[in-house]
Structure formats: C-alpha cells, structure tokens
Amino acid sequence: xNDLSLVVTILRFGFLALMWIMVFAVVAAMRxxxxxxxxxxxxxxxxxxxxRHPELVEDAPPAKVQARQLVVTEGPLAGTTLELxxxxxxxxxxxEATLVLxxxxxxxxxxxxxxxxxxxxxxxxxxxxxxxxxxxxLTRALPVELGVPVRIGKTVIELRP
Amino acid sequence: xxxxxxxxxxxxxxxxLLLILALGMSALANALVNLNLGRTFDNDFFAQIAIxxxxxxxxxxxxxxxxxxxDPVILPVVVALNGLGLAVxxxxxxxTGDTAxxxxxxxxxxxxxxxxxxxxxxxxHRILRRYTYISLLASVVLLILPLVPGISAGNxxxxxxxxxxxxxxxxxxxxxxxxxxxxxxxxxxxxxxLILLAGKKIGPLQLPRVRDLAPMIVAWLASxxxxxxxxxxxxxxxxxxxxxxxxxxxxxxxxxxxxxxxxIAVGGVAAYQIFPHVTxxxxxxxxxxxxxxxxxxxxxxxxxxxxxxxxxxxxxxxGFGQGAPYSIPLANSDMIIASIGEELGLVGLFAILCLYAxxxxxxxRAALGTRDAFGKLxxxxxxxxxxxxxxxxxxxxxxxxxxxxLTTPFLAAGGSSLLSNWIIVxxxxxxxxxxRRPIDVTGPPAPVETTPTIDQAQKEVPAP
Numbered sequence: 001x002n003d004l005s006l007v008v009t010i011l012r013f014g015f016l017a018l019m020w021i022m023v024f025a026v027v028a029a030m031r032x033x034x035x036x037x038x039x040x041x042x043x044x045x046x047x048x049x050x051x052r053h054p055e056l057v058e059d060a061p062p063a064k065v066q067a068r069q070l071v072v073t074e075g076p077l078a079g080t081t082l083e084l085x086x087x088x089x090x091x092x093x094x095x096e097a098t099l100v101l102x103x104x105x106x107x108x109x110x111x112x113x114x115x116x117x118x119x120x121x122x123x124x125x126x127x128x129x130x131x132x133x134x135x136x137x138l139t140r141a142l143p144v145e146l147g148v149p150v151r152i153g154k155t156v157i158e159l160r161p
Numbered sequence: 162x163x164x165x166x167x168x169x170x171x172x173x174x175x176x177x178l179l180l181i182l183a184l185g186m187s188a189l190a191n192a193l194v195n196l197n198l199g200r201t202f203d204n205d206f207f208a209q210i211a212i213x214x215x216x217x218x219x220x221x222x223x224x225x226x227x228x229x230x231x232d233p234v235i236l237p238v239v240v241a242l243n244g245l246g247l248a249v250x251x252x253x254x255x256x257t258g259d260t261a262x263x264x265x266x267x268x269x270x271x272x273x274x275x276x277x278x279x280x281x282x283x284x285x286h287r288i289l290r291r292y293t294y295i296s297l298l299a300s301v302v303l304l305i306l307p308l309v310p311g312i313s314a315g316n317x318x319x320x321x322x323x324x325x326x327x328x329x330x331x332x333x334x335x336x337x338x339x340x341x342x343x344x345x346x347x348x349x350x351x352x353x354x355l356i357l358l359a360g361k362k363i364g365p366l367q368l369p370r371v372r373d374l375a376p377m378i379v380a381w382l383a384s385x386x387x388x389x390x391x392x393x394x395x396x397x398x399x400x401x402x403x404x405x406x407x408x409x410x411x412x413x414x415x416x417x418x419x420x421x422x423x424x425i426a427v428g429g430v431a432a433y434q435i436f437p438h439v440t441x442x443x444x445x446x447x448x449x450x451x452x453x454x455x456x457x458x459x460x461x462x463x464x465x466x467x468x469x470x471x472x473x474x475x476x477x478x479x480g481f482g483q484g485a486p487y488s489i490p491l492a493n494s495d496m497i498i499a500s501i502g503e504e505l506g507l508v509g510l511f512a513i514l515c516l517y518a519x520x521x522x523x524x525x526r527a528a529l530g531t532r533d534a535f536g537k538l539x540x541x542x543x544x545x546x547x548x549x550x551x552x553x554x555x556x557x558x559x560x561x562x563x564x565x566x567l568t569t570p571f572l573a574a575g576g577s578s579l580l581s582n583w584i585i586v587x588x589x590x591x592x593x594x595x596x597r598r599p600i601d602v603t604g605p606p607a608p609v610e611t612t613p614t615i616d617q618a619q620k621e622v623p624a625p
Contacts, residue, residue, distance in 0.1 A: 008193075008196060008197060009480075011192075011193055012478075012480040012481070015189050015190060015193055016508050016509055018185070018186050019505075020508075020512050021182070022182055022183060022237075025178075025179055025182055026234045026237065029179060029233060030233075030234050030523070030526075088354050088357070096355050109351055109352070112354060114354075126290060126291075126350075140532045140533060141532070
C-alpha cells in the first residue's frame with residue numbers, strides 16, 4: 001500500500017466520521033431544547049424555573065373566580081348575555097359565529113374566545129379594525145380577566161362571574 | 162395547539178461553529194472526489210468552496226442582523242446536505258461528462274441569495290397571512306403552467322411538470338408547495354373553530370359538515386388533477402399528504418386522518434385501475450427483480466441497479482470515486498440516495514437521514530414555540546412537506562414503496578427544488594426567530610399588528 005492510497009483510505013473513513021461528528025454536534029447544540037421537563041418544559045414554568053429565569057413568567061396568575069357569562073356592554077347588541085360553557089366562541093358578523101355581531105365595524109370572523117385551564121383567552125382572527133383588550137390592540141392570544149372590557153368594532157364585551 | 166417555552170438566547174455563535182463544521186464536511190467531500198478520481202485541485206475547486214462558504218457566511222451574518230433569535234442548527238444542517246449533494250453530483254459529472262455540477266452550483270447560489278432575500282425583506286411571517294387567497298390562486302396558476310402550450314417543456318421522463326423559458330427549465334410545482342402551505346395555514350387558522358365545532362358526532366368520531374369539507378375536497382381534486390394531467394404521482398402524494406397533516410394539526414381530530422386515508426384508498430385504487438402509468442409503477446415495484454421487468458423500458462432496471470449499488474456499498478461504502486453509481490439511470494437526481502449509499506455506505510446514508518430528521522424536528526420545534534396559529538401551521542406544513550418528500554423518494558429508491566419522481570431535498574440535482582427548499586429554510590428560520598424571541602415589552606419592537614393600531618382606532622373603516 002503506497003502513501004497516497006493510505007491517505008485516501010484514512011480520509012475516506014475520516015469523512016464518514018466527520019458526517020457523524022456533524023450529526024452529534026447538531027444534537028449537542030440543541031440538547032437544551034430536547035431536555036423536556038428540566039429546561040424546556042411544555043406548559044407553565046415551575047416555581048423553581050420562574051425564580052431562576054424570571055422572563056419565563058409571562059402571564060397573570062389564574063383568576064380565582066371563573067367566568068360564567070359573556071355580557072355585551074356597548075354597541076348594537078348591548079345587554080345581550082351569553083352563558084359560557086367549555087367550548088370556544090367565535091365573535092364576528094358571519095352567520096356561523098357563536099355571537100353574531102350586527103356591527104359594521106366588526107369583521108366576518110373577528111375574534112375567538114377560548115378556554116384554557118381555568119381562564120378564557122381572546123385571539124384576533126386577522127380582523128380589519130382589530131380587537132382591543134382593556135384599550136390595547138391584541139397581537140396574540142391573551143387571557144381575559146373578569147370585568148376587563150374587550151372592544152370589537154363598536155361592540156364592547158366583558159366576562160362576568 | 163401546544164406551546165413550548167425556553168429561555169431566549171440568540172446562539173448565533175453556536176451556529177457559526179456548526180457552519181464551519183458543515184463547510185469543512187463539504188470541502189472534504191469535494192476534495193475526496195478530486196483525489197480519488199485523479200483530478201488536480203484546480204481553481205474551480207477553490208472557487209466553488211469559496212462560493213459556498215461566502216454565501217453561507219453571508220446568510221449567517223444576515224441572520225445576526227435580521228433574525229437574531231432564529232434556530233442555530235437549521236442553516237448548518239442544510240449547508241452540509243447541500244455541499245454533500247454538490248460533491249456527489251460533481252463526482253457523477255466526472256464519470257459521465259455531464260455539466261450538471263456547474264448548473265447545481267449556479268442554482269445553489271441563486272437559491273441561497275433568494276433565501277437571504279426572504280429573511281431580509283419579510284419583516285414578519287404573519288404578513289403572509291394577508292395573501293391567503295392570492296396564494297391559492299398562485300398555486301393553481303403554477304400548477305397549470307406546465308400544461309400551457311408555448312412554455313410547457315412537454316413530457317420529460319413520463320411527467321409534464323416542466324416549463325422552459327429560453328435555455329432555462331423550471332418545475333413550478335416545487336414553488337406551489339410553498340404557496341399551498343401558506344394558503345392552508347391562512348385558511349385553517351381563521352376557520353379552525355368552524356371545522357372543529359360544527360357537525361354531527363357519531364360515536365367517538367366528530368364528523369365535519371359537508372361544506373367545511375370543501376377545502377379537503379378541493380385539495381383532493383387538485384392532487385387528482387396533478388395525477389391525471391401531469392402524470393406526476395409523487396407531487397400528487399405530496400400535496401394531499403400536506404393538506405391532510407395541516408388539517409389534522411389545526412383541528413387535532415382523528416376523523417380527518419380517517420377521511421383522508423379513505424380518500425387516498427379510493428383515489429389509489431381508482432388510479433391503479435384507470436391510469437396506465439400508475440399501474441405500471443406499481444407492477445414494476447411488486448415485480449422489481451423479475452428479469453422481464455428489469456429489461457423493459459420504464460421498467461425496474463433503475464431501482465434494481467440502485468439496489469445493487471447500495472448492496473455493493475455495504476456498511477462503509479466503497480469511498481468517493483471507487484464505486485460505479487454512474488451506471489444507475491438518473492443517478493444524480495432521483496437516484497442520488499442510491500449513489501450515496503454505494504459510495505458512503507449505510508453509515509453515510511444514515512448520517513444523512515439523521516441530518517434530515519434533525520432539520521424536520523427543528524421545523525416542528527419552531528411550530529411548537531411560535532405563538533400564532535398561522536405560524537404554527539405554516540412551520541408544520543413546510544417541515545412536513547420536506548419530511549414527506551424524503552420519505553416518498555428514499556422509500557421509492559429503497560423499494561419500500563413504488564418509486565415516484567420527487568427530488569431528494571437539498572441533495573438532488575435540480576434547480577427548482579433547491580430554490581423552493583431554500584425558501585422553505587428561510588421561512589422556517591423566520592418563524593423560529595419569532596418563536597424564540599423574548600416577549601417582554603423592552604425587547605425589539607413587536608411586529609406588524611402593533612404599529613398601525615392607534616391610527617386604526619381613530620379613523621376606523623367599515624369592515625368588508
């Protein structure tokens with residue numbers, strides 16, 4: 001076996017080794033994400049995690065009293081109440097909506113109110129005029145606390161116990 | 162849909178280290194090809210490695226500025242796969258005297274530049290949601306293009322999926338896979354509740370209403386249309402699989418999977434009975450090792466020579482330049498996995514499968530982390546499209562399922578596939594950036610919807 005073929009053989013197996021080094025390097029780089037339960041937990045962070053990484057705590061603590069009704073306080077449908085069960089509610093002008101808003105400033109499928117855990121969340125469905133929770137426009141799903149007004153077009157709704 | 166939380170860190174330096182490793186791997190692969198086939202290390206070799214390094218480092222720098230929190234492992238994995246593909250295509254060029262390698266270098270450069278442009282100009286992936294129905298229209302146009310006389314490249318290897326403009330040929334169906342994913346993500350994120358809640362319940366199955374089934378049926382018709390008019394079984398499977406998975410992810414209802422599988426069964430049996438090209442594919446698959454089928458035109462010769470090649474490679478492979486992968490028809494595109502299996506062996510092939518699995522897993526991880534339904538669905542759809550494509554073509558080459566003409570993402574010779582897959586990479590990076598970015602108010606300005614709200618609140622317009 002001359003020198004060149006020895007080099008070629010070493011490089012040949014070296015290349016296979018390098019491919020696997022690449023694979024394991026990638027796995028090592030993402031192991032932080034793979035350790036579910038310690039550093040990357042699904043769902044809410046534990047108290048210990050929250051102490052170590054305060055940035056993980058993003059949501060308000062859960063409401064003590066659960067919402068039972070949705071009340072329309074302003075707008076064409078003012079006074080309407082809706083009993084809340086465990087299913088999501090679609091708000092908008094579309095006939096398929098759970099609460100059909102007769103409001104020219106609301107979109108067909110305007111927003112969605114859905115339960116998660118003990119709380120209700122509101123999510124804008126790409127409406128034209130936006131959804132406002134306590135005066136701020138929604139950019140993502142946020143929890144709705146009792147008594148906080150949610151404005152959709154000219155309609156304002158609230159959750160009541 | 163679930164959500165994962167991790168502490169936000171940019172981790173761009175990790176990406177740089179992995180990128181250097183990936184570039185080293187590509188350079189070594191190309192060097193081995195030259196060494197084993199007695200080529201000198203000419204200017205071409207250094208120029209090509211410099212181009213790949215330059216482009217991927219440019220992409221890395223753009224990520225530092227434009228998507229600081231993007232996933233650190235996606236880019237290195239893709240560069241490693243692409244660089245390896247370039248080496249294998251170059252190796253086959255030397256054996257056959259083709260110039261596919263030059264074209265592949267050109268398309269790689271173009272694709273990386275396109276991906277950089279997407280990361281640079283797309284401020285937020287949610288902007289794409291505004292183009293939900295335009296995407297549907299674009300997909301339909303893209304799928305019809307190869308059938309339009311004048312720009313159609315006609316029937317190539319049994320399928321009418323190419324267009325030819327001047328000297329360039331392109332497969333518009335590859336781009337359609339992105340636009341269709343955008344359409345389905347947009348449509349399903351708005352209509353999820355309707356599909357979820359309306360409809361009758363029979364036993365444990367919640368059946369959707371007929372009119373909510375409409376998009377599913379449109380998807381099915383589109384797949385069947387591709388099968389009938391373009392005679393392209395692979396793309397047809399890809400589109401239908403994509404729709405089925407996205408609807409399932411949006412609704413988490415097993416009934417959609419059952420309906421989808423029923424439609425596949427009906428479509429599959431009907432296609433086997435009606436279309437000769439489907440019948441032929443399946444017959445060739447079942448009787449691959451029958452001498453009568455091996456010799457026949459469009460027979461099983463391709464699959465069988467691929468299988469023999471992989472058998473010749475064994476566990477460790479013959480080494481670059483030592484096997485005979487050039488004897489397989491279409492060795493550098495459809496059958497590139499067989500070429501790699503022969504020269505790098507099972508060990509090398511599994512490393513490649515691991516890289517694919519890691520890429521797809523990172524796409525799903527981005528979907529779990531992002532906070533908007535549209536982004537979740539888009540990331541799942543795009544990564545699943547890559548996964549299904551890998552399964553269909555690698556399964557076909559290894560004779561697990563009938564061989565259909567899909568490209569092996571990032572590896573196979575083919576410009577349109579490279580371009581669309583690099584755009585997918587850019588979109589997934591953008592979504593993972595949104596997913597990993599810290600959410601506190603002091604951070605970088607939150608995108609899109611926040612800026613125009615004050616104006617909108619003051620001068621509202623009646624909604625359409």
